[in-house]
Amino acid sequence: MARDIEITFDCTDPAGLAAFWAEALGYRLQDPPKGFESWEEALEAMGVPPERRNNASAVVDPDGVGPRLFFQRVPEGKQAKNRVHLDVRAAPGLEGDARMAALEAEAERLVSRGAARHERHEPAPPLSAGFIVMTDPEGNEFCLD
Structure with a gap:
């Protein structure tokens, strides 16, 4: 059985990198949860402190065909050449x-x-x-x- 995939990027600025890849691929930022107009509103309601609100971001193919790209903050910087690109x-x-x-x-x-x-x-x-x-x-x- 075929599986859907998600590609995950470890990074220091999830929102910034998500915006870059959305532009590069013609993707869009993933919508906030139902009932919220923005991610800022959703994160506030969830009690996420301001300093943690850029810990993750995601972009999606507007046609629903390509994989979701997920960006997660990690403490360390990039160390070596990517093994996958x-x-x-x-x-x-x-x-x-x-x-x-x-x-x-x-x-x-x-x-x-x-x-x-x-x-x-x-x-x-x-x-x-x-x-x-x-x-x-x-x-x-x-x-x-």
Whole structure:
């Protein structure tokens, strides 16, 4: 039986990283619990002290197809290269120069929102159509593919 999955990020700023990934993927912040207009209102009603209100955040695919991304605050910073990373499919169906131009445009857009660009890998058919290695605002690696 297939399972739904959730991808969890350990981070220092759950709200900030959730906002970045919502923008990067076309996701939206998860709605607050029923009966509440905002997360701030819900957390206040639950008695969560202000200093703990950025301990977690989540974003969801507005179409309900992609996995939920969950961001949880941890005390330690990122220590080493990710063993697992996301590939953001920013140029589906494109090849050659058109593909790389689309990846460059997306890289530029995400850099303006806090990502960092690391390296471009040129197309090397038949094994690679080319990609760009990036990191999110907290240093987690991902590729524009």
